[in-house]
Amino acid sequence: MEFKNDIPTEENTRRLDENGTFRFACHSGVACFTRCCHDADMYLYPYDIIRLKRRLGMTSAEFLAAHTLTAFRENPQFPSVMLQMSDRPGKPCSFLSEDGCAVYEDRPYSCRAYPLEPAICGSGDGRFAISARIVRHGHCLGHGEDREWSVRGWMEDQGMGGYNEINARWARVSSLFQRNPFGEKPLESPALKMVYMAGYNVDSFRRFVFESSFLSRFDVPEARLYEVRDGDTALLILGFDWILRFLGGEGPLRERRL
Incomplete structure (x- = not known):
């Protein structure tokens, strides 16, 4: 501050x-x-x-x-x-x-x-x-x-x-952001907007999780789904895990095997 x-x-x-x-x-x-x-x-x-x-x-x-x-x-x-x-x-x-x-x-x-x-x-x-x-x-x-x-x-x-x-x-x-994953014009990057949503707008991220193809693409255990459905803190942590996977191909969140 x-x-x-x-x-x-x-x-x-x-x-x-x-x-x-x-x-x-x-x-x-x-x-x-x-x-x-x-x-x-x-x-x-x-x-x-x-x-x-x-x-x-x-x-x-x-x-x-x-x-x-x-x-x-x-x-x-x-x-x-x-x-x-x-x-x-x-x-x-x-x-x-x-x-x-x-x-x-x-x-x-x-x-x-x-x-x-x-x-x-x-x-x-x-x-x-x-x-x-x-x-x-x-x-x-x-x-x-x-x-x-x-x-x-x-x-x-x-x-x-x-x-x-x-x-x-x-x-x-946020250490991943140092790698410049959003290109030369970050404000125009759809990826940046998605990451910003996952980090700061949990209500929109909840809709993304439950109303898109997210759960068909990522393996989220039932117990964790129960926590994130109504729990903002648990949802935020899921958002962090998704960003790690989305930008860096790392972290605990795994994609489903087709």
Whole structure:
């Protein structure tokens, strides 16, 4: 997460392993409380979309249209999904209320992680490793608080465990985008649109699974079908597996033998 008028310098970042410690606290008694909720350049990950759209009672498509924008950032081959700030003075987050975050229990991963910026590497066997750096923005006074945390302790306190597991799977998927599988004009690629749907629009991907030839082409066990029929998280993971097979010819999803 970055703030457009407050980008930290290299001197204001520090790398930590999972047992590294730092001091930080965020609460209403800190003078800068909710300052970080204004004019933020915030990435949203696929699991963020599921949690937020479910919290708001929206479909994936409705949430994406109302609360996000896309931009080519770190990967020029695949668009990043960003949280769209409101058009109110100061450009606060649309979910910011007078009492703080109105979707706090389902807040995005970047909000949970701050002031850490985690880097996750996922492997094919489900294992993943996390490293992190702590970032100091000039406006943030939370670094002056006395509470000491380890990286592991902070992540546990912020409920990041489930996010980390799914984001590790997405890290493996997104590594395929570095190979430029979408050609010279990615925005015109039908393959990119399909991959974007599988990653960010689970409601459309569910229709693709159950209303197309998907199940005649891919071997999906009955137990897994039961989970994905109504379970967005299980469906998202199936989407990741399909992308691995579709773009890289790898992963656990197998095509049926004719």
